[in-house]
Amino acid sequence: MKLDLTVLAIPGFVGSMVAEYAWQKRHPAADARAGDYEFADTLASLSMGIGSLIAPYITDTVLAPLTPRTGRYAKALMGLTVAAAAATTAGDVIRRNRSTGLLEAGSVTESSSGPASAPVGKPAAALPPALRRITGASAVTAVASTVVTASTLWSAQTAATKLFARSPLDLGSGPSAYAAAILGWDLIYYCNHRLSHESRWLWAMHVVHHSSERYNLSTALRQPVAEALTVSVPYGLLSLLGVRPAIVQDARAVNLIYQFWIHTEAVRSIGPLEKVFNSPSAHRVHHGSNRRYLDRNHGSILIVWDRLFRTYEPEGERVVYGLTTNIDTFNPLRIATHEWIAIARDVFRSRTWRDRASHLVRGPGWAGAPRD
Known part of the structure; x- marks a missing residue:
């Protein structure tokens, strides 16, 4: 089994955080600095970083039996979806x-x-x-089971190994294959990252990364643990174009490793390279809750996608980190689940299927019709 490059990079992550902390001690700020380490916040970030490494093994085991066409409980799940939807419709x-x-x-x-x-x-x-209460509970059940069914089916059908087997192309394992994989992953990442800010379903997964009111290298480790429950542009498309699945995974690791270093206030600018590459300055904007900074700078390695698709915003006013409405907790479980719970609450109170679907797939700020 090939070892994930992000796991190999862990000593580098830890060493970089120690170096950043030492820099902060040598360069104390005159007032409160959001980049400084705070014990409870850092512990939450580290916990979620570890959780993001463990979560795929747990979710794969739990969700495999529920995957349509292959899972032994898939038909039971779909039956539950139909029954819950019927009960909800009757209540409506x-x-x-x-x-x-x-x-x-x-x-x-x-x-x-x-x-x-x-x-x-x-x-x-x-x-x-x-x-x-019965109508609301059945609505939540129907929506939740639909989420599980759709996400597991999409994941299974768009897996890199499955699509590579169908492709007549093979780019081999040379430099051109790695270049295509890294560039392709970066573009797809931009699309998915942008969608994660524009669809509440994906935001419920991604909000974890924006939950800290601090901004230092430990913030980079605040990674989602529920990626298995989302539907997004598949990275398996790269394998359909001839990139081998193992190289697709390496491209993912390179992408994540690059993103780590841009979560800092210690580096103010990288000069002319800011026009091409994502940087601490550009990514600080992305983490800002300031109105002018919302939903900007979605790039990972390259910032050219934001410039091309007009989502780029330069750093100007001082960044206020966190969410537009902060959740005021360091509990990793609450951080990981609070938006899912909020979606369930809105679905429970909604009166129509249109509103229920909208609370799931429309923007995080969508309010909808009056609810019960």
């Missing part, structure tokens, strides 16, 4: 029937400012609490 129908009936024949209402008005629908009757 009851709600609509209780709120769209007409007043009895001949009934009129009077307004305070004029004559009697024409017959209108009777006021919406509140759904009984028990039925409302």
Whole structure:
């Protein structure tokens, strides 16, 4: 089994953090500096870094039996989805029937400012609490099981090994193959990173990385642990173009290793290279919760994608790190799950399938119609 390059890089990560901490001690700031290390924050970041290395082994084991076409429990999961969706729809129908009936024949209402008005629908009757809870719970079940089904099926069908077996191309293992893999991964990463800020489903996974109000090398280790539950542009497309799966994984590692060093305030600029490569300055903007910095600078190794697709923003005003609404916790479990829980809460309270789907796939700030 080939060892992941990111695992081999761990001593370098640790050594770099020690060096950054030493630099901070030699160059104390006059006021509070977001780049300084804070014990609880750093511990949370390290915990999530370790968790991101362990999570794939756990999720692969747990989700394999639920994968459509191959998993032994896949049909049961799909049956649960159908049953939950039917129960939710029945609850929606009851709600609509209780709120769209007409007043009895001949009934009129009077307004305070004029004559009697024409017959209108009777006021919406509140759904009984028990039925409302059943409808909400079944909606959450239907959406959650759909997420698992869609993500596992997508992952299985777009895996690099599967697509490489279907491809008539093979770029070999030389420098050109590695160059194609690294450049291709970087472009796909830009697309997925941007989507992670524009779709709440993907944001629920990615928000982990933005949860810290600090910005130092340990922040880079705050990686997602729920990537298996998302649908995104597949990196397996590189194998369909002839890049061998092992090289695709190496490209992933190179991409992650590069991203580590840009999470620092110790490096202010890399000069003319800022026009081509992602840098600490550009990535500080990406982590900013300032209005002008939101959803900017999605690149990984190269910043040219942001310049090309007009999502680039230079560093200007002082960056305020964290989320637009911070969660004020160092608990790794809460950091990893808070947005999933928020989505479930919104789905539970929604009244239509359109709103439920929108709370999942539309932007993180989408509010929707009034909820129960």
